């Protein structure tokens with residue numbers, strides 16, 4: 115399978131130190147925050163990988179790294195070549211459509227901007243026609259082109275953001291919590307729209323959400339993040355049917371009315387620790403009902419756990435070994 119994006123050993127560290135003078139007076143060292151810590155994943159062409167995890171686990175930082183808004187501290191981000199022979203570029207759809215749409219511009223100019231910038235249509239008449247077409251594609255009307263963003267509902271505004279993203283004729287979209295500011299019923303409409311656009315235009319998605327139930331019907335694969343790392347990655351149905359990592363089990367437990375099997379142990383509880391002061395060993399151990407001494411001391415490596423699944427958990431590795439399944443370093 116051809117990969118649209120391959121990310122290897124990606125890290126991003128932020129310097130969140132106090133100003134130099136304060137540090138000298140208070141004799142404090144620099145403070146570094148490891149927002150993304152040595153993660154690897156790939157997204158197949160035309161597929162959808164979702165990154166899921168609680169607030170602060172580093173999802174948006176990954177989105178910003180992949181779209182070039184941030185530089186990596188370490189690691190590689192490789193996009194494949196598109197049909198035109200040019201390297202595929204990622205476009206981003208943000209959580210808050212209002213904040214990402216210029217309130218002083220009419221919708222026509224918002225959507226036309228990438229068309230004009232990239233020179234995708236020759237002349238104003240062709241650009242106007244393309245804007246009208248894009249509005250139709252996202253379920254709005256050409257009449258909406260003359261309005262301003264504040265004249266729309268949240269869901270309609272997200273449709274405008276999607277039309278603007280499509281205007282640049284992207285092959286790869288990074289969708290950072292695109293529905294989390296919307297009502298549940300509107301969320302479903304936007305997700306359906308994004309799915310049908312994926313089929314129609316052969317788009318590849320990197321989808322980001324704190325909510326497993328949102329990504330379930332979007333994703334071929336899901337990578338679960340915790341404190342800057344990927345702790346489990348699997349095909350969507352496999353992950354829902356048989357979550358291996360205790361943190362994935364916790365996320366599934368917190369989805370109401372889910373038909374997934376109940377884990378055999380009590381679900382984990384508690385708050386996410388700060389990435390400024392991560393716990394030693396497995397960073398999930400303070401919340402993990404299965405943690406033992408090894409988990410408190412030794413960082414678990416990401417292992418191949420069969421059927422394309424990767425998991426970073428000592429207890430899972432031990433369970434696989436007991437069952438005669440070799441857990442290989444991923």
Ligand SMILES: Nc1ncnc2c1ncn2[C@@H]1O[C@H](COP(=O)(O)OP(=O)(O)OP(=O)(O)O)[C@@H](O)[C@H]1O
Nearest residue numbers: 128130147149168169170171172173174175176389
């Ligand atoms: N520009 C920055 N400077 C300093 N720290 C940052 C910066 N961006 C993110 N962080 C920190 O990095 C960690 C990961 O943040 P990030 O926004 O990537 O997480 P997230 O999983 O997307 O969470 P949320 O859903 O709340 O946005 C957090 O502790 C955050 O405070």
